[in-house]
Amino acid sequence: MMTTVLPVPLLDAARIVHAGGRRGVPGDVPATPDADQARRAAEEELAKPAYHHAASVWQRIWQWLSQHLDPRDAVPGAPAWLSTLLVFVLVAALLVALVALITRVTWARRATRPDAPLFEDDRDAAALTRAADAAAVRGDWATAVVERFRAVVRSLDERGAIEDYPGMTAHEAARLAARPLGELAAQMNQAAGLFDAVRYGRVEPTPTQDTWMREFAERVTRAPLALEAPAGQVHA
Structure with a gap:
């Protein structure tokens, strides 16, 4: 005869229902909960804060970005594919501008450097x-x-x-x-x-x-x- 092993939350819920029957629940309630009773008890048990872990900071950031920066909805009224394309073009343009700015700043710093030594070795x-x-x-x-x-x-x-x-x-x-x-x-x-x-x-x-x-x-x-x-x- 096979024995069904319930997960811990469900097992706890079943025990709660079973204990309730022994503490004065009407006698027509069976000692073993039926499927609906077990499900409701499990949902109540799993709703307790102890079973919910707080999301990490990075998870919250990612959830916010996923909800608010979806490229498919970035351009109101535009098809999803066009909105996504425009977002990627904009990001690429920003990256190019950033690289150009960094390069210009680097060249400006080099331009203000004093003369460096002419020779680095003794080659003739x-x-x-x-x-x-x-x-x-x-x-x-x-x-x-x-x-x-x-x-x-x-x-x-x-x-x-x-x-x-x-x-x-x-x-x-x-x-x-x-x-x-x-x-x-x-x-x-x-x-x-x-x-x-x-x-x-x-x-x-x-x-x-x-x-x-x-x-x-x-x-x-x-x-x-x-x-x-x-x-x-x-x-x-």
């Missing part, structure tokens, strides 16, 4: 030139421009026109190279400005700017430099 001019050429081949114009200007400055140091030092900036290098470069001094200042603009993200370089920097580097290589004679040297 030839190594820096190779790095610039390799970057240009793969279309990384920013790296190409930056590395080629570094190669120009390092080559001037190697030729004795200037003496680079730790912490030197692009504009400091341009000022030091003004006299040795002579008529190329103005272009050296332009190259230093382009270096800073690219390095700090104010300018997204193009192949044209890479070509200009390459041609400038070649002119510096061919240019005769006005070198200072060592102190105490006697000219014939």
Whole structure:
């Protein structure tokens, strides 16, 4: 013979009804509750606060969003599919505007930064030139421009026109190279400005700017430099 096992709330309800029958309920009421009595007793039992757990904060937030921000009802009078589409377009536009704003603020912060050191390692001019050429081949114009200007400055140091030092900036290098470069001094200042603009993200370089920097580097290589004679040297 199979025995039906009631859940705990239903079992408690059944016990309540059964106990009530023993405490003076009319004798025609059966000791075992019928289905309707058991159901009503179970509903009364389950309605007690002890069986209801308070929703968490996140559950309440999600319930509120689900009830008030349903994209299907966001546009009154519009079909559900059109309302949903308009909501997603609006959200996408807001995200694009937010990204543009963050990018603009980042560039503005970079623009106000002081000049950073020009060199980050001890590579010679030839190594820096190779790095610039390799970057240009793969279309990384920013790296190409930056590395080629570094190669120009390092080559001037190697030729004795200037003496680079730790912490030197692009504009400091341009000022030091003004006299040795002579008529190329103005272009050296332009190259230093382009270096800073690219390095700090104010300018997204193009192949044209890479070509200009390459041609400038070649002119510096061919240019005769006005070198200072060592102190105490006697000219014939």
